[in-house]
Amino acid sequence: xxxxxxxxxxxxxxxxxxxxxxxxxxxxxxxxxxxxxxxxxxxxxxxxxxxxxxxxxxxxxxxxxxxxxxxxxxxxxxxxxxxxxxxxxxxxxxxxxxxxxxxxxxxxxxxxxxxxxxxxxxxxxxxxxxxxxxxxxxxxxxxxxxxxxxxxxxxxxxxxxxxxxxxxxxxxxxxxxxxxxxxxxxxxxxxxxxxxxxxxxxxxxxxxxxxxxxxxxxxxxxxxxxxxxxxxxxxxxxxxxxxxxxxxxxxxxxxxxxxxxxxxxxxxxxxxxxxxxxxxxxxxxxxxxxxxxxxxxxxxxxxxxxxxxxxxxxxxxxxxxxxxxxxxxxxxxxxxxxxxxxxxxxxxxxxxxxx
Numbered sequence: 001x002x003x004x005x006x007x008x009x010x011x012x013x014x015x016x017x018x019x020x021x022x023x024x025x026x027x028x029x030x031x032x033x034x035x036x037x038x039x040x041x042x043x044x045x046x047x048x049x050x051x052x053x054x055x056x057x058x059x060x061x062x063x064x065x066x067x068x069x070x071x072x073x074x075x076x077x078x079x080x081x082x083x084x085x086x087x088x089x090x091x092x093x094x095x096x097x098x099x100x101x102x103x104x105x106x107x108x109x110x111x112x113x114x115x116x117x118x119x120x121x122x123x124x125x126x127x128x129x130x131x132x133x134x135x136x137x138x139x140x141x142x143x144x145x146x147x148x149x150x151x152x153x154x155x156x157x158x159x160x161x162x163x164x165x166x167x168x169x170x171x172x173x174x175x176x177x178x179x180x181x182x183x184x185x186x187x188x189x190x191x192x193x194x195x196x197x198x199x200x201x202x203x204x205x206x207x208x209x210x211x212x213x214x215x216x217x218x219x220x221x222x223x224x225x226x227x228x229x230x231x232x233x234x235x236x237x238x239x240x241x242x243x244x245x246x247x248x249x250x251x252x253x254x255x256x257x258x259x260x261x262x263x264x265x266x267x268x269x270x271x272x273x274x275x276x277x278x279x280x281x282x283x284x285x286x287x288x289x290x291x292x293x294x295x296x297x298x299x300x301x302x303x304x305x306x307x308x309x310x311x312x313x314x315x316x317x318x319x320x321x322x323x324x325x326x327x328x329x330x331x332x333x334x335x336x337x338x339x340x341x342x343x344x345x346x347x348x349x350x351x352x353x354x355x
Contacts, residue, residue: 001014001015002014003015006140007107007140011025011140011142019050020049026192027042028043028193030188032190033154034186035088036064043190044081047071047086047087049087049089050090050091072084092227095222099218100214101210102142106142106198108139109140110139110140112219113226114135114226115133116223119173119229120174121177124177134182135185137161137215139189139211139214140190140192141211144191144194144198145197146198149199152201156202157215160219161216161219164217164223165178165179175245237283238277246290251337252268255345260350261353263349282352285348293344312340315340317347
């Protein structure tokens with residue numbers, strides 16, 4: 001068993017048998033979205049347990065209580081505490097991140113685990129799938145925020161989690177849009193109750209700033225290094241395009257429909273794959289075209305810049321260094337790609353093939 005001291009007298013973090021637990025010698029006041037003893041409660045134990053490989057996802061969600069109780073028994077704390085707050089995850093909890101910070105007598109500890117193979121953006125429609133990971137966050141405040149302040153802390157921590165995913169450029173599995181979390185994320189906020197009363201924990205308050213900075217760093221570290229569903233800060237552009245649902249295979253299949261290119265799907269796929277790996281400028285241009293295309297799709301370009309087809313063609317000309325010949329728009333009718341992206345890719349590829 002590994003142990004780590006936390007700020008606040010009598011608080012520690014332990015890791016044992018794929019169980020990560022915050023333990024306190026004194027009862028902590030807790031507000032959480034945890035499935036076991038969630039809501040408002042008092043406890044000395046907060047558990048984040050990893051589901052072992054091979055455990056059936058459907059059975060787990062039908063009866064998660066049996067699993068979490070077994071995890072609690074493995075900590076051998078039944079004689080010391082009456083109850084606990086419990087979360088479960090398919091993410092590797094051994095790859096957790098612990099971040100602590102303080103300002104004067106006020107201290108914050110944040111423990112995060114995570115993986116993003118099933119990341120999604122809030123508000124998206126998504127077909128239920130077996131969950132492979134999740135992002136769980138425990139915030140332990142060595143201080144005395146009010147109950148309302150603790151609820152506000154959940155909002156601040158959630159905003160910081162989403163900001164961390166944005167900085168890692170985590171994308172929705174379902175749409176390729178920027179992700180805000182996974183379908184099963186959970187947050188626990190606990191306090192020691194020491195010190196004077198704290199009423200505010202919004203992002204601009206003293207407590208909120210500590211929570212937000214710690215959560216963002218902890219989530220970024222945990223998600224970046226996760227063995228399953230990890231998002232390293234630096235990833236190949238080809239991978240980042242695929243995360244946006246713009247894979248080389250899809251591009252080749254659709255661009256082969258453009259008659260003016262005069263190339264079949266295997267030829268285009270081979271050339272795209274080679275250029276993505278060998279030509280950083282070309283890969284960057286494709287990535288930029290993909291981002292600009294999404295800007296058009298979501299209406300963030302003003303009308304003054306022109307229509308997507310015209311600007312896409314001019315963008316391609318700029319990158320290829322050649323004046324594009326007039327194209328018939330009907331060439332692209334059957335191509336399942338945004339018109340800006342088609343124009344830019346065709347101009348770039350024509351220049352490469354002619355070379």
